[in-house]
Amino acid sequence: MNKKIHPLLKIYFLLISCGVALSGKIEFQIAHSIFCLCCIIGIEKKWDVFKKLFTFVLPIIALLIIVNFFLLHEWMFGVRYAIRFIVLTLPFFLVFYSTSPQEFMYGFRAVKFPHQFNYLFLSSLEILELLRDAFHTTILAQQLRGYLIEKSFLKRWRNFFPIFFPVFLNILNHSIEKSIILEFKGITSTTSKTYLTIWKFSLHDVLFFMVLTVWIGVVILY
Amino acid sequence: MKNNFTLSPISLTLIPFGIAVNLIMGEIVALLKIPLYLDSVGTIFISATCGMYAGVLCGILSNLLAGILFNSTMIFFIPVSIVIAIFSGFVAEKKSFSSFPKTVIFGLLQGVFSAIVAAPIAAFVFGGITLGGTDFVVLYFRAMGNNILESVFYQGLSSDPIDKCLSYIIVFFILQRLPSSFLQRLPFFVKHTINE
Numbered sequence: 001m002n003k004k005i006h007p008l009l010k011i012y013f014l015l016i017s018c019g020v021a022l023s024g025k026i027e028f029q030i031a032h033s034i035f036c037l038c039c040i041i042g043i044e045k046k047w048d049v050f051k052k053l054f055t056f057v058l059p060i061i062a063l064l065i066i067v068n069f070f071l072l073h074e075w076m077f078g079v080r081y082a083i084r085f086i087v088l089t090l091p092f093f094l095v096f097y098s099t100s101p102q103e104f105m106y107g108f109r110a111v112k113f114p115h116q117f118n119y120l121f122l123s124s125l126e127i128l129e130l131l132r133d134a135f136h137t138t139i140l141a142q143q144l145r146g147y148l149i150e151k152s153f154l155k156r157w158r159n160f161f162p163i164f165f166p167v168f169l170n171i172l173n174h175s176i177e178k179s180i181i182l183e184f185k186g187i188t189s190t191t192s193k194t195y196l197t198i199w200k201f202s203l204h205d206v207l208f209f210m211v212l213t214v215w216i217g218v219v220i221l222y
Numbered sequence: 223m224k225n226n227f228t229l230s231p232i233s234l235t236l237i238p239f240g241i242a243v244n245l246i247m248g249e250i251v252a253l254l255k256i257p258l259y260l261d262s263v264g265t266i267f268i269s270a271t272c273g274m275y276a277g278v279l280c281g282i283l284s285n286l287l288a289g290i291l292f293n294s295t296m297i298f299f300i301p302v303s304i305v306i307a308i309f310s311g312f313v314a315e316k317k318s319f320s321s322f323p324k325t326v327i328f329g330l331l332q333g334v335f336s337a338i339v340a341a342p343i344a345a346f347v348f349g350g351i352t353l354g355g356t357d358f359v360v361l362y363f364r365a366m367g368n369n370i371l372e373s374v375f376y377q378g379l380s381s382d383p384i385d386k387c388l389s390y391i392i393v394f395f396i397l398q399r400l401p402s403s404f405l406q407r408l409p410f411f412v413k414h415t416i417n418e
Contacts, residue, residue, distance in 0.1 A: 022347070058349040081349035088347070092294045098325045116229055117279075123238040124283055126299055128291075135249065163249060168396065171242065175235040176404065182231040
């Protein structure tokens with residue numbers, strides 16, 4: 001585990017990236033983007049990112065450049081915001097595709113982050129899948145009952161409630177049951193907890209922190 | 223060592239529920255082809271039932287997860303979610319979710335506040351383009367000669383009040399129809415809405 005970068009440093013890297021993006025200095029932004037791309041290709045080997053990049057980032061960049069050039073005749077405006085968008089997007093891909101939610105939790109424990117917040121984060125990811133399943137089941141059930149989706153706007157709006165409320169109540173029941181379990185497990189206890197795994201900072205984490213701090217210093221000063 | 227961050231178990235399970243509702247709402251709206259976002263229903267519901275702080279947590283985590291899972295631009299709109307949570311918590315404290323006209327009025331007000339907070343973020347960080355359907359409205363206002371901030375703000379004013387008003391109405395109907403056995407489990411809701 002310690003061979004990887006500490007998750008909290010990755011969050012620091014995201015903040016540094018936001019600083020670089022908002023600095024408005026194109027040469028630094030391009031350098032930062034190239035660094036992120038190299039990390040994605042070289043270290044993480046996350047080729048899925050490029051699939052996401054083509055389906056999500058490229059259309060927005062194309063839209064920014066084309067619309068600003070043809071409609072508003074401002075060529076540099078589009079390019080400037082396109083580069084800023086790349087700098088803001090690539091680090092998020094890099095960090096969140098290279099770190100599992102569990103790894104984030106290990107990292108938060110190192111700085112004694114409230115365990116209830118950790119529970120919220122993990123539980124949200126879990127319940128999202130449950131809700132999605134409930135949603136698809138409800139859609140099928142309501143279609144069988146005759147609530148057709150392809151109708152006029154008013155009818156579609158009226159169909160919203162027979163789909164939304166069953167999904168809502170279904171997961172609400174699940175939440176109530178879970179709250180009873182949590183109460184029994186003593187999650188509201190205010191005493192500190194002990195953990196089997198805590199991700200501590202290593203020497204290369206400290207070095208990475210220093211490099212990032214110097215980098216943002218250079219971006220601000222020059 | 224004492225840990226000062228405490229939430230009741232029911233709030234702890236309802237916050238992930240609110241986050242999931244916020245995220246799944248986009249899918250329902252897209253399926254029914256309704257031209258609105260309705261992506262803050264969960265946050266408003268949590269603020270109304272568990273209080274402002276739970277709502278703020280729900281809003282922050284919703285945008286964080288939406289940024290990770292769907293659209294990374296969402297992360298920069300966390301301040302908007304915070305404003306929504308704080309305002310809806312304030313509305314709940316004033317017992318306004320028990321009256322339909324008040325819900326509508328506060329929903330419209332919420333839309334205006336959201337537009338005010340979202341406009342500078344969308345304008346200065348993304349140049350007005352966030353890959354949503356409303357980007358074309360921004361471009362329309364820009365083509366009419368307005369600057370980016372004005373265009374984004376006018377776009378927000380044209381869509382956010384309707385969107386937030388409908389979100390408030392949905393939460394109002396949910397609260398009216400939830401069984402009282404469930405509502406009694408929520409200390410914040412019992413204190414501010416039931417005991418009038």
